[in-house]
Amino acid sequence: MSALGGSRLYGYALMAWLALTRWTRFGEPQLRYQLYRQIHTTGIAALPVAGALAALTGAAAVTQLTALAGQNSDVAQSWLFYGLFFELAPLLSGLVLVARSSGSMASELAVMNQHDEFKALRRMGVAPADYLLLPRILGLTLGLPVVTIFFQFVAVVSGWLAVSLLQGLPLLQVTGHFLELADPWLTLLSLLKSAVMGLLIGVIACHHGSSSGRSSRDLPGVAIQAVGNSMVAVFLIDVLVALLVYWIKR
Numbered sequence: 001m002s003a004l005g006g007s008r009l010y011g012y013a014l015m016a017w018l019a020l021t022r023w024t025r026f027g028e029p030q031l032r033y034q035l036y037r038q039i040h041t042t043g044i045a046a047l048p049v050a051g052a053l054a055a056l057t058g059a060a061a062v063t064q065l066t067a068l069a070g071q072n073s074d075v076a077q078s079w080l081f082y083g084l085f086f087e088l089a090p091l092l093s094g095l096v097l098v099a100r101s102s103g104s105m106a107s108e109l110a111v112m113n114q115h116d117e118f119k120a121l122r123r124m125g126v127a128p129a130d131y132l133l134l135p136r137i138l139g140l141t142l143g144l145p146v147v148t149i150f151f152q153f154v155a156v157v158s159g160w161l162a163v164s165l166l167q168g169l170p171l172l173q174v175t176g177h178f179l180e181l182a183d184p185w186l187t188l189l190s191l192l193k194s195a196v197m198g199l200l201i202g203v204i205a206c207h208h209g210s211s212s213g214r215s216s217r218d219l220p221g222v223a224i225q226a227v228g229n230s231m232v233a234v235f236l237i238d239v240l241v242a243l244l245v246y247w248i249k250r
Contacts, residue, residue, distance in 0.1 A: 012207055015137065016200075019199065031135060034131065035142075038139025045100075046097060050096050053096065054154035065079055084156065087238070090190050091234065097147065097201060107209065114216065118210070132210075136206055137202035143198060148194040205226045
């Protein structure tokens with residue numbers, strides 16, 4: 001591993017350690033306000049985009065599966081839970097947040113750094129890491145599961161409607177069959193996976209934003225690195241969780 005790659009991973013680890021060890025600071029009203037604002041900005045505000053993508057994904061996936069596998073409700077319902085609800089919903093929700101928040105968050109922090117806002121906070125006796133970085137990291141950690149739950153609900157309902165229309169089955173029967181297949185542990189694991197994804201997206205964005213150079217020409221590179229590395233992290237967590245489930249179920 002190159003020295004640059006090693007220092008980058010070390011920076012990510014420090015950011016993650018910050019988030020995991022200083023979350024108790026949210027007892028302070030000002031930090032709680034910043035956290036709520038970040039959850040709204042990164043999570044709640046992403047729901048319209050996530051909902052539209054979820055509705056299209058659920059309907060398109062069931063339509064394609066029916067065209068390939070025929071009128072097989074068991075296959076469609078199994079794919080709805082394992083493929084869409086458990087696998088694709090956290091992954092696509094993570095990519096939505098990467099596209100919406102990662103680059104802009106890194107650029108925002110880089111501009112703050114260039115305008116000495118970090119130093120100004122230190123002079124006022126405020127820890128910049130607590131005030132600027134911690135709410136953003138934990139805001140994404142909590143915001144992504146919110147987006148994932150919404151994505152799962154919309155995608156599955158869209159899939160149910162598609163199964164009902166394409167295969168001529170009553171909607172209540174389709175719903176009941178899906179609930180019989182649903183595994184509550186995998187449901188919890190999907191939310192845990194999305195929380196880890198959100199944590200890493202926030203860590204990566206905050207690291208690149210807070211460690212940027214002093215020139216405005218560095219801003220595009222900061223955003224590109226934040227988005228690119230966040231996408232790698234999202235796919236890496238997705239693959240690791242898939243391997244874990246495969247190992248448990250084999």
